[in-house]
Amino acid sequence: MNAIEMKGLTFSYGGTRVLNGVDLTVPQGGFAALTGDNGAGKSTLIRILLGELSLTGETGSFQMLGKDIRQFGDWKEVGYVPQNGMDAYKDFPASVEEIIQANLYSQIGLFRFAGKKEKEKVTEALCEVGMEPYRKRLIGKLSGGQQQRVLLARALVNRPHLLILDEPTTGVDEKNTEEFYRLIKNFNRDDHMTVFMVTHDRKRLAGLADTIFRLENGVMRQITIPGEAGFDGDI
Ligand SMILES: Nc1ncnc2c1ncn2[C@@H]1O[C@H](COP(=O)(O)OP(=O)(O)OP(=O)(O)O)[C@@H](O)[C@H]1O
Numbered sequence: 001m002n003a004i005e006m007k008g009l010t011f012s013y014g015g016t017r018v019l020n021g022v023d024l025t026v027p028q029g030g031f032a033a034l035t036g037d038n039g040a041g042k043s044t045l046i047r048i049l050l051g052e053l054s055l056t057g058e059t060g061s062f063q064m065l066g067k068d069i070r071q072f073g074d075w076k077e078v079g080y081v082p083q084n085g086m087d088a089y090k091d092f093p094a095s096v097e098e099i100i101q102a103n104l105y106s107q108i109g110l111f112r113f114a115g116k117k118e119k120e121k122v123t124e125a126l127c128e129v130g131m132e133p134y135r136k137r138l139i140g141k142l143s144g145g146q147q148q149r150v151l152l153a154r155a156l157v158n159r160p161h162l163l164i165l166d167e168p169t170t171g172v173d174e175k176n177t178e179e180f181y182r183l184i185k186n187f188n189r190d191d192h193m194t195v196f197m198v199t200h201d202r203k204r205l206a207g208l209a210d211t212i213f214r215l216e217n218g219v220m221r222q223i224t225i226p227g228e229a230g231f232d233g234d235i
Pocket residue numbers: 013018036037038039040041042043044045
């Protein structure tokens with residue numbers, strides 16, 4: 001089964017076509033990276049993957065984890081790490097622990113406090129990204145790299161099969177970017193978690209992703225990995 005399988009998918013905002021027949025296949029357990037110029041439609045594609053944009057009136061097909069996206073309902077299976085939101089979190093009055101717990105609400109229920117089982121899941125996710133000692137801190141008081149690791153823990157707490165990341169290390173320093181990618185690679189390799197990541201970080205893609213796509217003029221092009229025969233330097 002493929003984690004993502006799009007065939008000839010179109011998408012328009014009003015009358016303006018952004019995706020012009022996208023073919024995209026990411027096998028389960030794969031690590032795919034997506035690049036493309038500003039305005040190419042990468043965020044639009046991510047919003048489609050997250051079920052945020054309606055495909056009514058569009059053509060083509062899109063199956064996610066074996067289900068037609070129009071019928072897909074198991075969102076616990078899909079983890080999402082957004083772009084670095086330093087400014088967005090600056091005065092956000094929530095602790096690290098609360099941010100992660102909030103992603104467990106479908107299990108906790110809105111009118112119940114997190115129990116022992118849920119607390120354990122939060123602890124496990126925080127330990128995996130090395131942020132357990134920070135669980136009581138306000139998210140806005142952490143560095144950009146630390147915030148991204150918390151958002152990764154938030155995505156991981158439901159043990160998703162598919163992890164989607166949108167330029168996760170923008171504004172994060174070299175050392176923390178390396179560490180962040182190492183974590184993602186480990187989850188991909190050890191837990192067979194499928195990864196789909198939008199990135200402009202060309203130099204790090206070799207050794208990380210097993211497939212690189214580039215979105216250009218509304219269509220998807222697969223690119224040879226740097227270091228492999230046929231690589232033309234164009235990412
Ligand atoms: N809500 C919207 N309504 C109308 N047009 C939109 C909307 N969101 C994006 N667009 C347009 O769709 C096109 C693709 O935008 P999108 O944000 O998906 O590109 P992107 O590849 O993510 O760009 P960037 O790298 O700058 O983030 C752009 O021309 C953009 O102006």
